[in-house]
Amino acid sequence: MNVLILTNHLAQLCGSEIQVLELYRYFKNNNHNTKIYANMIGLPIIEYFDQEDLISDINQINLDIIDFIWSQHCIFASLFQNHLYKELHLKVVSVHLSPYEMLELSSLPYMKLLNCEFVANSYETRDKLISLGVDNNKILISGNCAPSQYLNKEPKVKYLHKILVVSNHLVEEVITAVDILSKKYEVNIIGGNKPKLVSPELINNHDLIISIGKTVQYGLLAGVPVYCYDHFGGPGYLDTKNFQKAKYYNFSGRGFNRKTAEQIVLEIENNYNHAFDFSYNFSEKNSFLLENFLDKLINNQTKCLITQHQQKLLAPYIAIEKKIAELYTNMKRIELHANYLASELEIQKINLKQKEKYLENMTSEMHIIKTKIDFSDQKIKKLTFKKDKFFKKYQKYRKIMKLSLTLILINIFSFIIYAINF
Numbered sequence: 001m002n003v004l005i006l007t008n009h010l011a012q013l014c015g016s017e018i019q020v021l022e023l024y025r026y027f028k029n030n031n032h033n034t035k036i037y038a039n040m041i042g043l044p045i046i047e048y049f050d051q052e053d054l055i056s057d058i059n060q061i062n063l064d065i066i067d068f069i070w071s072q073h074c075i076f077a078s079l080f081q082n083h084l085y086k087e088l089h090l091k092v093v094s095v096h097l098s099p100y101e102m103l104e105l106s107s108l109p110y111m112k113l114l115n116c117e118f119v120a121n122s123y124e125t126r127d128k129l130i131s132l133g134v135d136n137n138k139i140l141i142s143g144n145c146a147p148s149q150y151l152n153k154e155p156k157v158k159y160l161h162k163i164l165v166v167s168n169h170l171v172e173e174v175i176t177a178v179d180i181l182s183k184k185y186e187v188n189i190i191g192g193n194k195p196k197l198v199s200p201e202l203i204n205n206h207d208l209i210i211s212i213g214k215t216v217q218y219g220l221l222a223g224v225p226v227y228c229y230d231h232f233g234g235p236g237y238l239d240t241k242n243f244q245k246a247k248y249y250n251f252s253g254r255g256f257n258r259k260t261a262e263q264i265v266l267e268i269e270n271n272y273n274h275a276f277d278f279s280y281n282f283s284e285k286n287s288f289l290l291e292n293f294l295d296k297l298i299n300n301q302t303k304c305l306i307t308q309h310q311q312k313l314l315a316p317y318i319a320i321e322k323k324i325a326e327l328y329t330n331m332k333r334i335e336l337h338a339n340y341l342a343s344e345l346e347i348q349k350i351n352l353k354q355k356e357k358y359l360e361n362m363t364s365e366m367h368i369i370k371t372k373i374d375f376s377d378q379k380i381k382k383l384t385f386k387k388d389k390f391f392k393k394y395q396k397y398r399k400i401m402k403l404s405l406t407l408i409l410i411n412i413f414s415f416i417i418y419a420i421n422f
Helices: 015-029 076-080 108-113 123-131 172-181 200-204 214-222 243-248 261-270 272-280 290-299 308-313 315-421
Strands: 002-010 033-041 068-072 087-096 117-120 139-141 162-166 186-190 208-211 226-230 233-237 304-307
Touching (some): 015 033, 015 068, 033 315, 076 315, 108 308, 123 139, 123 243, 139 290, 162 172, 172 186, 172 261, 172 315, 214 226, 226 261, 226 272, 233 261, 233 272, 261 272, 308 315
Parallel strands (some): 002 068, 117 139, 162 208, 208 226
Antiparallel strands (some): 087 304, 226 233
């Protein structure tokens, strides 16, 4: 099967890009000829693709040889900007990864017209699509599924030692919590200014994951306790009480309150055993497997018949998509720069905290030294006082001795004179 994946950006190690990478690996591993088009392509993620499979010029795409199109970020209409095909008979999947991001929703009018299939990453996104007129029977929920390589058959030990924090937008309360936890546990942070592709080995090498989004599914499959929290807030440890609500919001943290750093630390330490038991007994792993989802999607033989007339109807959307692509590409570049600056700011904050801590230690040491000096001064004064007191006694004793000696000499002298006269 010839597969075409469409996405706006393919550069960072982030949500939509990671999804494209996992799809790509699935199709390649199943011997499908797979090509990817993106409006913006860059490092570091492109290192994980065969470069000949990446397309940066949309005019290089020939839909006559394509069997399956995975279209996310509103790009599909642009495939017809310079070419009309006689007739196309292929499977088209309109993919939506957010309930509020317009880049995910602006293709809905023509995708409904083409009678394609829809994929929503969560129940929240599905409900948004339904509210915009998409037939519920045409929507398949992916659950932001993850590859089966993350399944861990080896039983974990109920012991908290190594903590993995995965985030591209660390918030103050998490940073402070990490500072506190680092005094007792080994804490590793990836994301932001420390980009690293998450792997099954990385997940299985830790006893706890603090993250949102796709990393949550990794933890669920691996049987590693997940503390779901980031810039939207979050439920904290996943358990039977909050799981369905957290799943509805795609484990984004939405729908829950923010917490203080102290709350986070207290919950992590006090509720770890309960969270471990939930992860160990988690029974819904099959619903989060990428292979299960894609097998189901591919086995559904429904295809779109796209006539020349329908292709012409797409023409008004081409200019809109081009403008949207320019806007979001520029926004993505600005976001990359903003994330870099934010990461640098966080580093400076951490450095400042370390310097403040150093100054506090120095102040404490200076106080100790001052106390010692004050004690020494008091001791010197005491010794000086004793010395003065002793000296006064010595002076007094000396006077007495001199007086006594003088009297003795006078008596001796008187006795000698008396003896001579006698």
